[in-house]
Structures are given as C-alpha cells and as structure tokens.
Amino acid sequence: MDKLDKYVLDSCQNMHGKYAIVTGATGSIGFEVARFLMLLGADVGITYRNEEKGIQVKKKIENEFDRTIDIYPLDLCDLNQVKQFSSLINRDVDYLFNIAGTYHLPKKLIDDKYEITFLSDYLSVSILNRTFLEKYANISIINTGSVSMYYSKVDFDDIMGLNIKNKTVRYGRDKRLLALDTLNLKEKYPNNRIVLCHPGVSATSLFASSKGGFNKVFNALIFPLMKVIFMSPKKASLSILMSAFINLHESELVAPRGLFHSWGLPKNIKYRKSLFNSSEKKKLSEIYDQLL
Numbered sequence: 001m002d003k004l005d006k007y008v009l010d011s012c013q014n015m016h017g018k019y020a021i022v023t024g025a026t027g028s029i030g031f032e033v034a035r036f037l038m039l040l041g042a043d044v045g046i047t048y049r050n051e052e053k054g055i056q057v058k059k060k061i062e063n064e065f066d067r068t069i070d071i072y073p074l075d076l077c078d079l080n081q082v083k084q085f086s087s088l089i090n091r092d093v094d095y096l097f098n099i100a101g102t103y104h105l106p107k108k109l110i111d112d113k114y115e116i117t118f119l120s121d122y123l124s125v126s127i128l129n130r131t132f133l134e135k136y137a138n139i140s141i142i143n144t145g146s147v148s149m150y151y152s153k154v155d156f157d158d159i160m161g162l163n164i165k166n167k168t169v170r171y172g173r174d175k176r177l178l179a180l181d182t183l184n185l186k187e188k189y190p191n192n193r194i195v196l197c198h199p200g201v202s203a204t205s206l207f208a209s210s211k212g213g214f215n216k217v218f219n220a221l222i223f224p225l226m227k228v229i230f231m232s233p234k235k236a237s238l239s240i241l242m243s244a245f246i247n248l249h250e251s252e253l254v255a256p257r258g259l260f261h262s263w264g265l266p267k268n269i270k271y272r273k274s275l276f277n278s279s280e281k282k283k284l285s286e287i288y289d290q291l292l
Contacts, residue, residue, distance in 0.1 A: 004234055007265070008036050012245050015042035019093050022046050023074060023128075024100030026053040028233035029144075029199055029240065031061075033097055036241050038065045045089065047074035047100065076100055076124040077110050086131050095244055096132050097142045098125045104167045115160040117167075121174040123291060126181045133189050140193035142243045143182050145253070147198060147262055148172030150272055154180070156283050159291070179275050180284050186250070196271075197243040200256035200263055202236035231256070231263055239266035 020037050024030035025046035037044050038061055046069060048054025054071045061069050072088050075081050086093075101121040108116040114123065129141050152172035155163075161170040182196040236256075243254040243266075251271050258264030 004238070005036075005039060008039060008238070008241065011242065012040055015040040017041075017043075018095065019043045019045070019091055020095035020097060021072075021089070021093055022097045022099060023076075024098075026050065026057050027099070029202065029237045030097075030099040031057060032234045032237035033099060033240050034069070035061055035064070036237065037095075038067065038069065042095075043067075043070075045070035045072055045093075047072050047085075049073075049075045074100070076102075076120040077116060079111070079114075079119070079124065079127070082124045082127050083131065085128065086135050093132060093136045093139055095140045095142065096128065097144075097240060097244075098128065099144050099240060101125075101144070103171050106167070107162070107170070115162060115170075117170055118160040118174050118177075121171065122177040122181070125178060126288075127292075129181075129185060129194075133185070133192060138192070140244060141182075141185070141195070142240060143178055143194075143196050144240055145179050145182075145196050145198040146172060146175040147201060149175035149179050149198070150274065152176040154280055154284075156287065159287070176275070177284065179271075180277070180281050181288075183271075183281050184285050193244075195243040195248060195254060197239045197254040197266075198261070199236035199239050200231055200258070200261065202231045202233050235265075242266040 015037060020042050022030055022034045022037065022044060025034040026048050034044050034046050046054065046057060048071055051073065058069050058071050072085070073081070074085055102117055105116055110116055110119050125143065129143070132139050133141065148168060149172055152169065152175070154173060154176055161173050164170045164173065179196050182194060186194045239254050239256055246254055246266065246268050248254070248268050252268045253271060254266050255261040255269050256264040257267040261269060
C-alpha cells in the first residue's frame, strides 16, 4: 500500500455493498479509479472496447483484491451499443464514472453522421447518463471533463465541430459540451449527485500512438518527458474518485488544487463564469433531441 492508497482510505467512506460502473477502465486513469473503488470495498464493473484488454484488467484487479470484477463491452462510437448498455447489467448501480473517451484524433464521421470525438466524448456519454438516471433512481453520475474545456467555445451552427481543424480545440469543445450538459442534468435531476470533474494533466494512454492521435516520434521523445513533468495517472485519478465524496455547491466541480488546477490533490473549485453560461446551457437543451 502506497501513500495514495492511504490517502484514499483516510479520505473516503467505505463503499461495501455499493456497485460502481467505470467506463474506460482499460486505460490509465480509468484503471486506477476502478482499483481505488475495489480498495474501498465497492463491487465494480468495468467496460472495454478490446475484450483481451478487458480480461487482462479484470485478472489484474481480481488478483490484487481476491474479489470478482464484472466486465462489459462498450464502444462509445457505437450508438446502438451505448443505448442498450444498461440492459447488460443485472443489478442496481450506485455510481457511473464516465472516463472513457478519445483525444486528438483526426476528423472522422461515424455512420456518416457523427464526428468521432463529438460522439465518444459528448453525445454517447450524455445518452449513458440519461439512460442510467431513468433506470436507477439513486445513482450518482461522475463526468470527466478536461482543462481544455475552459478555453473552448461552442458554435451551435457547427455543433460537431466539422469546421474545426485543430484536434485539441475540437476535443476541448466537446468537453465543454459535456460540462454544459452536466449542468442541465443537475437541474433536471436535482435529487441525484451529478458531478463534473477533471483530472488535471497526466501522461496517460490517450497519448499513445496506437490510439491514432499522436505519431511514434511524439511517443518516443515527448511522452517520456510528460511522465516526468506531469502527474501519474494514479494521482490524476483522485479528482475523479473524490467526486463521489466531496461536498459540493451547485456551482462547483472537482479538480486538482495546484497551479491552473492541473496538478495536485483534489479539491472543490467554482465553475468559471465562461462555463457557467446560461444561454449555452439553454441552447444545448433546446437542440439535444435533434442530435439523436
């Protein structure tokens, strides 16, 4: 047990008897969240796109805690799978940790309709949230944003960002949509815990060349340097995990406490005014059904 394990045990309540679903748990941060939940005594289900990776993560966590973990197939780029996902789960769900997503991918249309980052980082997550909120009355939802959501704008005439050339700008814009949608859901479901968080900056598997966003030169030269400068995925995962426990006001989210909220242990911080935008929230709510 290291100091972060001890921090979690000292800071979080026991989760025995609770069931948590963690999307993206075959990646760096998602794996650490699933592991921490097991450490706290929760029953955990994780999702995978690659079955082999899902089985590997399942065995790794089970071997450490000598308890069973459930695995489910889920590809956020497959809307049919997203809409039917909750039917695979045969018990009540107490927590949904939305961590899966894509980053810095070339522009691509899925089913000749949805831009890939828009679909995986915003629309599919929003559908999962609504499905689970309707099915599980007491569920808590934790949505994972990004530092980049602070610096992005939404053009509702180009809702999928098809005219955006920069991959990072498109990613940040989709995370901003998720932030706005989180606020809309908080208003619609006031009795549920619905939290936006972001993990800060960490060198995670999202940067891997195998994900399609960065080339091998970047991974050989820059990625090792990022591991030295930025937080480990384990430390970055704390803001997501602690979103299930920290007491928050309506206008607060959970993020690292350090410089620019990019490093450090988690704390509650106020939404920036640029995110707490009533006109954008209203517009997104008005057009949501058209996106489907």
